[in-house]
Amino acid sequence: NAGVTQTPKFQVLKTGQSMTLQCAQDMNHEYMSWYRQDPGMGLRLIHYSVGAGITDQGEVPNGYNVSRSTTEDFPLRLLSAAPSQTSVYFCASSYARLAGGPGNEQFFGPGTRLTVL
Amino acid sequence: AQTVTQSQPEMSVQEAETVTLSCTYDTSESDYYLFWYKQPPSRQMILVIRQEAYKQQNATENRFSVNFQKAAKSFSLKISDSQLGDAAMYFCAYRSAETSYDKVIFGPGTSLSVIP
Numbered sequence: 001n002a003g004v005t006q007t008p009k010f011q012v013l014k015t016g017q018s019m020t021l022q023c024a025q026d027m028n029h030e031y032m033s034w035y036r037q038d039p040g041m042g043l044r045l046i047h048y049s050v051g052a053g054i055t056d057q058g059e060v061p062n063g064y065n066v067s068r069s070t071t072e073d074f075p076l077r078l079l080s081a082a083p084s085q086t087s088v089y090f091c092a093s094s095y096a097r098l099a100g101g102p103g104n105e106q107f108f109g110p111g112t113r114l115t116v117l
Numbered sequence: 118a119q120t121v122t123q124s125q126p127e128m129s130v131q132e133a134e135t136v137t138l139s140c141t142y143d144t145s146e147s148d149y150y151l152f153w154y155k156q157p158p159s160r161q162m163i164l165v166i167r168q169e170a171y172k173q174q175n176a177t178e179n180r181f182s183v184n185f186q187k188a189a190k191s192f193s194l195k196i197s198d199s200q201l202g203d204a205a206m207y208f209c210a211y212r213s214a215e216t217s218y219d220k221v222i223f224g225p226g227t228s229l230s231v232i233p
Contacts, residue, residue, distance in 0.1 A: 033221065035223070040126065040225060041225055042121075042123075042223045042224050042225040042226045043208065043223040044223075045220060045221070045222065045223075048219070048220060050219055058220065059222075090162065092221075094221075096219060105164050106152075106164075106210075108161065110160065111160050111161075
């Protein structure tokens, strides 16, 4: 199993550019989520999904779009990059909450460091 | 909405000593999961320990144990016999087991240094 993979590992954008951060998992997890990590603020939830075709907003959704057309993939789109979106982005997956038991652990990708100039 | 607070931005411990990291959370729910994750300089998030709120017994994983006080909404992590490899950011996280949506909320983290 590759687990959770993210591409790219690093990215530099100019203000106003758009891009997509890719996330894929091969564990057949229903739940997938995107976080951004900023110093002193921990991980803040951007968007999450409980299955293909189902997405919802987290704490900081503005400026980001997601879609979930397959169980495996959950891309994050930046519509018009801003310097405030400079951050490290993590994708995570797990079994859905209702699966219960130890399946509720989230598995994380290696992160993408994004810089917006 | 649920919130998670970690009041210690930075902590340090001497090698082989014991350290306790604090976490408090706010929720109106009675059933939920709590987690501690470790993030070393490699940036990879690693699950350290988990606790299910309906279980009164505190979870233990080798040198890591928790003190779960449900009434006080407190979930502290104790690291015994600290090792240099324990130096990392530690995040406390909350996951609802009741509401119609399924979110995992993290605290701001505690940076742990281990002094040789």
